[in-house]
Amino acid sequence: MRSRGRAAAVLVQIAFRNLFANRWRTIVIGGVVLLGAFLVVVGSSIVESIDTGMRRSIQGSLGGHVQVFNESSKDTLSIYGSFMGDSVLEPIEDFAEVKVALRKVPNVREVVPMGIDQAVVATGNIFDQALERLRADVRARLDGDRSEDRARAFESGKAHVRRMVALLRDEVARARTLVDEASLRESDREELARSHADLLRATSAPFWEIELDRDPLAALEFLENRIAPLSAEGGTTLIRYVGTDQGAFRRAFDRMELVAGTWVPEGKRGALVGAYYAEEYLKLKTAHRLDKIRDALSRGRRIADDEELQRWVRENTTMTRDILLQLGPREAEELADALRAFLGSKARQLRPLLSSFLDATDGSFADRYRFFYDRIAPHIRLYLFGVGDTVTIKAPSKTGYINSVNVKVYGVVNFRGMEQSGLASMMTVLDLMTWRDLYGHLTREKGAELAEIKRAAGVKEISRDDAEAALFGDGRPVLEEGKAVRIEDPHLRGSARAAPAALLERTYSQEEIDRGVALNAAVILEDPSPGAIRRAVADVGAAAKAAGLPLRAITWQAAAGYVGQLVFVFRLILFVAVLMMFGVALIVINNAMVMAALQRVKELGTMRAIGAQRRFVLLMVVLETVAIGLAFGACGAALGAAFVKVVALLGGIPAPNDQLLFVFSGPALVPTIDATSLALALLVVFVVSVLSGIYPALLAMRITPVQAMASEE
Amino acid sequence: MVAPRMSIVSVQDVSKDYLLGKAVVPALRGVTLEVEDGEFLSIAGPSGSGKTTLLNLIGCVDTPTGGTVRVNGRDTATLSERSLTDLRLHTIGFIFQSFNLVQVLSVFQNVEFPLLLQGGLSRRERERRVLALLEAVGIGDHARHRPGELSGGQRQRVAVARALVTRPALVLADEPTANLDSRTGANIIDLMRDLNRREGTTFLFSTHDPKVMSHASTIVRIADGQLVGREATGIAAGGEA
Numbered sequence: 001m002r003s004r005g006r007a008a009a010v011l012v013q014i015a016f017r018n019l020f021a022n023r024w025r026t027i028v029i030g031g032v033v034l035l036g037a038f039l040v041v042v043g044s045s046i047v048e049s050i051d052t053g054m055r056r057s058i059q060g061s062l063g064g065h066v067q068v069f070n071e072s073s074k075d076t077l078s079i080y081g082s083f084m085g086d087s088v089l090e091p092i093e094d095f096a097e098v099k100v101a102l103r104k105v106p107n108v109r110e111v112v113p114m115g116i117d118q119a120v121v122a123t124g125n126i127f128d129q130a131l132e133r134l135r136a137d138v139r140a141r142l143d144g145d146r147s148e149d150r151a152r153a154f155e156s157g158k159a160h161v162r163r164m165v166a167l168l169r170d171e172v173a174r175a176r177t178l179v180d181e182a183s184l185r186e187s188d189r190e191e192l193a194r195s196h197a198d199l200l201r202a203t204s205a206p207f208w209e210i211e212l213d214r215d216p217l218a219a220l221e222f223l224e225n226r227i228a229p230l231s232a233e234g235g236t237t238l239i240r241y242v243g244t245d246q247g248a249f250r251r252a253f254d255r256m257e258l259v260a261g262t263w264v265p266e267g268k269r270g271a272l273v274g275a276y277y278a279e280e281y282l283k284l285k286t287a288h289r290l291d292k293i294r295d296a297l298s299r300g301r302r303i304a305d306d307e308e309l310q311r312w313v314r315e316n317t318t319m320t321r322d323i324l325l326q327l328g329p330r331e332a333e334e335l336a337d338a339l340r341a342f343l344g345s346k347a348r349q350l351r352p353l354l355s356s357f358l359d360a361t362d363g364s365f366a367d368r369y370r371f372f373y374d375r376i377a378p379h380i381r382l383y384l385f386g387v388g389d390t391v392t393i394k395a396p397s398k399t400g401y402i403n404s405v406n407v408k409v410y411g412v413v414n415f416r417g418m419e420q421s422g423l424a425s426m427m428t429v430l431d432l433m434t435w436r437d438l439y440g441h442l443t444r445e446k447g448a449e450l451a452e453i454k455r456a457a458g459v460k461e462i463s464r465d466d467a468e469a470a471l472f473g474d475g476r477p478v479l480e481e482g483k484a485v486r487i488e489d490p491h492l493r494g495s496a497r498a499a500p501a502a503l504l505e506r507t508y509s510q511e512e513i514d515r516g517v518a519l520n521a522a523v524i525l526e527d528p529s530p531g532a533i534r535r536a537v538a539d540v541g542a543a544a545k546a547a548g549l550p551l552r553a554i555t556w557q558a559a560a561g562y563v564g565q566l567v568f569v570f571r572l573i574l575f576v577a578v579l580m581m582f583g584v585a586l587i588v589i590n591n592a593m594v595m596a597a598l599q600r601v602k603e604l605g606t607m608r609a610i611g612a613q614r615r616f617v618l619l620m621v622v623l624e625t626v627a628i629g630l631a632f633g634a635c636g637a638a639l640g641a642a643f644v645k646v647v648a649l650l651g652g653i654p655a656p657n658d659q660l661l662f663v664f665s666g667p668a669l670v671p672t673i674d675a676t677s678l679a680l681a682l683l684v685v686f687v688v689s690v691l692s693g694i695y696p697a698l699l700a701m702r703i704t705p706v707q708a709m710a711s712e713e
Numbered sequence: 714m715v716a717p718r719m720s721i722v723s724v725q726d727v728s729k730d731y732l733l734g735k736a737v738v739p740a741l742r743g744v745t746l747e748v749e750d751g752e753f754l755s756i757a758g759p760s761g762s763g764k765t766t767l768l769n770l771i772g773c774v775d776t777p778t779g780g781t782v783r784v785n786g787r788d789t790a791t792l793s794e795r796s797l798t799d800l801r802l803h804t805i806g807f808i809f810q811s812f813n814l815v816q817v818l819s820v821f822q823n824v825e826f827p828l829l830l831q832g833g834l835s836r837r838e839r840e841r842r843v844l845a846l847l848e849a850v851g852i853g854d855h856a857r858h859r860p861g862e863l864s865g866g867q868r869q870r871v872a873v874a875r876a877l878v879t880r881p882a883l884v885l886a887d888e889p890t891a892n893l894d895s896r897t898g899a900n901i902i903d904l905m906r907d908l909n910r911r912e913g914t915t916f917l918f919s920t921h922d923p924k925v926m927s928h929a930s931t932i933v934r935i936a937d938g939q940l941v942g943r944e945a946t947g948i949a950a951g952g953e954a
Contacts (some may be wrong), residue, residue, distance in 0.1 A: 009829075010830075013818075013822075014815070014817065014818065017817035017818060020817075021817040602813060603813075603815055603816065605813075606807075606809070606813040606814075606815070607815070607826075608774075608798070609772070609774055609807050609813075610801065610802070610806075610807055610826070610827050610875070611801045611802025611803070611827055611830045611831070611879075612798070612830055613795060614794070614798075616830070704774065705772075705801075706769055706774050706775055708809070708813060709765065709769065709774070709809060709887060
């Protein structure tokens with residue numbers, strides 16, 4: 001209808017005139033709406049970016065798109081573990097069947113077997129390593145090696161260990177001053193006194209000049225058993241690893257790239273260490289802190305006014321032990337000379353020299369960082385282990401024993417675009433064979449075979465708990481002679497079961513890799529859109545059922561466990577914040593418009609008198625709030641978008657701490673604006689302004705013409 | 714009917730009570746009044762006598778407690794709120810004591826407003842009619858101004874123009890000169906009188922100013938809610954001349 005169109009036109013006109021006529025009110029309402037829209041856009045773009053980043057990290061490094069695992073498992077697969085620890089899964093008995101069945105499902109590109117777990121890697125401590133070298137020299141000399149080189153190596157090794165013991169004595173003496181010995185238990189006090197005596201002996205000149213030459217093996221044993229344990233060093237480090245078919249893994253997760261070393265040769269056993277893990281956990285702490293300070297400075301932070309950086313510097317100045325212990329006496333002397341020259345210092349001891357060297361300021365940091373890597377790093381091990389090392393990985397197997405497997409580290413890997421992601425680059429990628437050894441699963445056939453052997457040999461099934469009673473219960477000694485030997489060193493216990501070196505050289509066929517146990521499998525799709533992933537979950541489940549495989553399929557998000565939920569939590573927080581924001585906006589707008597309606601009784605009544613229908617007045621007031629809402633909402637959304645753009649251009653929001661590195665999937669969160677955020681903001685603003693306009697409009701609608709006549713101007 | 718002129722307004726034994734707290738205050742007590750087409754009628758009486766109440770009932774912005782009010786032959790008691798609004802829009806023009814212009818609209822837009830509510834006219838037609846009317850009431854130069862920029866007399870001229878723009882059969886004016894000085898007030902009455910003569914529009918206005926009443930063709934006197942007299946002044950009604 002033409003008239004309706006005109007009425008609408010005049011409605012809009014009056015609405016806008018009113019907005020300009022009541023600037024103060026418009027600004028208040030508009031300000032609230034603008035802020036709300038701004039927050040919606042910025043907030044949702046940040047959450048979306050976190051979502052995208054996490055999706056990329058998880059899908060691209062471990063999760064894939066769909067995960068399958070044994071449906072009879074008590075827990076649900078959680079590839080990053082959960083707050084309750086790692087999920088306990090029933091194994092997939094034969095991955096080969098799974099691979100065959102799932103590869104037939106449409107849209108499936110790759111099926112990657114996995115066994116995800118944690119394990120302990122023995123790294124040995126610096127003391128042990130130095131003693132081991134010394135022992136080798138002693139052995140060689142006892143075996144008749146009289147060469148000059150050997151003699152020099154022996155002397156230098158001896159000097160190094162002697163220096164270490166001296167450092168250790170100083171350290172223990174310092175520690176003793178902090179302990180209130182009277183409060184200790186009797187046994188602890190004795191222990192302390194004994195170790196004190198041991199240290200005195202180990203630092204005495206007669207021990208090194210007479211004892212060691214007279215009975216070197218006994219002296220070494222004394223050092224190993226009594227002195228080395230006093231240097232309270234880790235000796236082990238925890239790794240999270242995924243045992244997998246490395247070929248398939250590389251094809252599936254093509255963002256994985258080598259940072260150092262080589263890929264594990266096809267079919268070989270071997271480990272690829274995550275670069276982030278190597279930096280965070282394997283690198284010498286001093287060097288790692290220097291790296292972190294350098295990165296922070298390059299991002300514009302300053303030691304002078306940054307508490308975290310000051311803390312790192314302080315830690316570096318006090319924690320010099322790992323460096324000191326690694327230096328032989330000659331190296332220590334040379335370094336002390338170099339440091340005296342560099343610092344212009346007269347200090348005699350290396351420890352205070354090193355401390356004041358590491359006590360860097362914003363001005364001196366760059367030079368010292370360079371000096372550290374040029375002059376100090378070459379003499380020490382920067383990483384607990386690295387490319388080329390063969391490490392011993394230990395994990396409790398399914399049968400309850402600690403299984404221990406040697407594996408060679410071939411390379412250090414990164415996931416492109418996720419170099420700093422604690423999610424992606426924490427994992428060590430192992431071969432499937434090593435994982436199977438660690439997991440220690442008895443396949444059904446092997447189990448049956450073993451039972452058959454036991455039956456044939458007449459061995460009774462005795463549970464581990466009852467074993468002691470069964471063996472010793474009636475007091476009759478089973479073993480006539482020989483005494484029980486407690487082996488304290490877990491290395492020894494472990495190495496009894498460690499894979500022989502020959503295994504490291506063996507090449508496994510694809511058939512061997514596929515045939516056997518896995519815990520879960522990642523399914524990679526050709527089309528990874530959310531809809532396709534949902535369909536694939538159903539298709540994969542159906543295919544497994546059809547093939548008679550007891551599998552459960554879940555999305556990558558579900559498999560990511562609490563990590564996957566994190567984005568949901570962020571969304572929830574944002575949602576609540578937005579809800580509260582607009583709750584306030586609703587009240588503010590409502591109040592302002594009610595006041596406006598009351599101020600306009602005369603005007604509205606006049607309109608009613610001269611022929612405006614109630615509906616006209618209703619629409620007029622609602623339109624006013626919607627006009628304010630949309631105009632300022634659009635401004636707010638545009639400002640939000642501009643803000644996000646500027647933040648992105650400036651390099652994103654830098655992750656202020658390590659926890660956020662994980663959430664941001666990198667050193668900085670670069671937010672991107674998407675149409676959905678904008679549309680969402682405008683929709684929310686529209687709904688809120690309509691809602692907040694309704695009550696004032698109803699109020700205005702009820703104003704009668706009589707009221708207009710009565711009220712004075 | 715023999716009568717050549719029909720009643721535009723027919724008020725039959727109308728009463729109106731207001732509730733003031735619990736007390737019932739009678740504002741009108743059995744008023745009967747016929748207003749013929751083209752009359753220039755003044756309702757006179759002291760304040761509180763029920764003038765405004767009567768005008769409200771005739772103007773379809775209020776309904777009677779008893780009796781019937783017919784406007785243009787239609788019984789207002791039988792009409793819905795919507796129909797009453799329509800009746801006001803198409804049949805009645807209002808002039809208020811305090812002008813009641815929409816402050817945020819220009820003079821032109823204020824006058825155009827009822828036409829927009831009615832719809833049906835093209836933009837050009839509306840413009841022509843509004844400008845002609847503004848010219849006729851003597852404020853053609855102020856079309857673009859806001860009401861706030863005008864004097865009281867000018868504002869009331871705008872209000873007159875707004876009341877007449879839809880060419881209503883009946884114009885109601887409640888104390889149209891009360892907020893104006895006497896000379897300006899006289900000008901407004903002259904203007905209304907002039908329009909009544911030329912267009913034949915029926916005017917019904919209340920006043921307590923004897924000078925203003927003296928321009929009316931008919932004076933109806935009201936006191937205590939009752940009609941106390943009706944006199945023809947001998948001044949010709951509109952359209953008769």
